[in-house]
Amino acid sequence: MLLLIMFIFLFILIFLSALFAVLAKDLLFCVISLGVMSLATSIVFFILNAPDVAITEASVGAALTTAIYVFGVRRTEREEK
Amino acid sequence: MRETSFNTGKFFALIIVAVLGIFMISPFFDTGSGKKISPRLENLKDRVSLHYGLKNVNDASKNIEECQGDYYTCREGVKCNNVIYKETADAETGPANLVTSIVLDYRAFDTLGEITVLFISILGVALLMTGFPALPVKNESMIQSAGAKFLVPIIMLVGIYIFLHGHLTPGGGFPGGAVIATGFLLMFMTSGDYNFRSRRFKTVETAAGTIIVALAIAGLIFKDSFFANFLPNGRLGDLFSSFLIVIIYSLIGIKVGSELSVGLRNLYTGEKDD
Structure with missing residues (x-):
């Protein structure tokens, strides 16, 4: 039961952060919310007994991809037109 | 750009996100009467992953029939060739972590393809990012x-x-390798005067990739197949076991770490030859 509640919380977090990444005007906020989504996804992978995938998702999805997007935002414009 | 209150792209993005959300929520309301994946896979004996789980692919079919469906425990009198942690020596594949034994032993050629994909993408970054100005760290704080x-x-x-x-x-x-690259990323993002020589990183990366392919060809020479495990496996679960897997994984880690560090630095400062 606790696991189910945690799952539902994580799914809602993933859903809301993905929605925020689509809707937000400030692109830096979008990038950070995508990082939050990757972190929540890695926790889901860990609960589903896939720790290898969870480590890869946390290091690549939450750290490196966020950094690459932040570099892209710095080289272009921050506000969405 | 003309201003519109109704954005078509965002509308379709919302629809896609809503469909994905319904797809994610739907397992909670599953009644159990859904369609099975394939009728062939209902029987556990037919799944290839079970043979991987027993770690004796060569003669797995015989042993499963002898075990009478009791795959994971050995009973008295029934000779099961099961793999026991810290007891089995010289198993078909060395690592105690099953994912590693699939990724780097049974499917090592796949991993070589992944390394090649990463190498080509970092090469593309290095080619495209030439001549960009450096972005200095603003408001660098001591903390x-x-x-x-x-x-x-x-x-x-x-x-x-x-x-x-x-x-x-x-x-x-x-x-x-990704975690190591994160360390370098943190280093050159926070302190503006930090700089590493990317040429040395490229040398290390190239050497690691060459040694990986050389070890694969050595497997072709000493055993019968590409990436064959020609070193002794040792006892399952020991720190010093499955030597070839440890060597190839260390080489992959060094290669991926140096590659991603150089690629991130190119994205940050532009390609500079120093």
Whole structure:
């Protein structure tokens, strides 16, 4: 039961952060919310007994991809037109 | 750009996100009467992954029939060739972590393809990012740079642990290399005067990739197939076991770490030959 509640919380977090990444005007906020989504996804992978995938998702999805997007935002414009 | 209140692209994006959300929520309301994946896979004996789980693919069919469906426990009188942690020596594949034994033993050619994909993408970054101006660190604070200098050795140590211990615990070359690259990223993002020589990193990366392919061809020479495990496997679960897997995983970790560090630095400062 606790696991189910945690799952539902994580799914809602993933859903809301993905929605925020689509809707937000400030692109830096979008990038950070995508990082939050990757972190929540890695926790889901860990609960589903896939720790290898969870480590890869946390290091690549939450750290490196966020950094690459932040570099892209710095080289272009921050506000969405 | 003309201003519109109704954005078509965002509308379709919302629809796609809503469909994905319904797809994610739907398993909670599953009544159990859904369609099975394939009728062939209902019988557990037919699944190939079970043979991987028993770690004796060569004669797995005989042993499963002898075990009478009791796959994981050995009973008296029934000779099951099961793999027991810390007891089995010289199994078909060395690592105690099953994912590693699939990724780097049974499917090692796939991993070579992944390394090639990463190499080509970093090469594309290096080709495209020439001539861009450097982006200096704004408002560099002392707490930030000092904290990064404290954290970076720990991050490097965790990365090295992840790829050196990949045959026993979850992890491996790719996550370990990514963690090491994160350490370098933190270093050159927080302190503006930090700079590393990317030519040395490229040399290390090229050497690691060459040694991986050389070991694969050595497997072709000493055993019968490409990436064959020609070194002794040792006892399952020991730190010093499955030597070829440890060597190849360390090489992959070094290669991926240096590659991603150089690629991120190119994205940050532009390609500079120093």
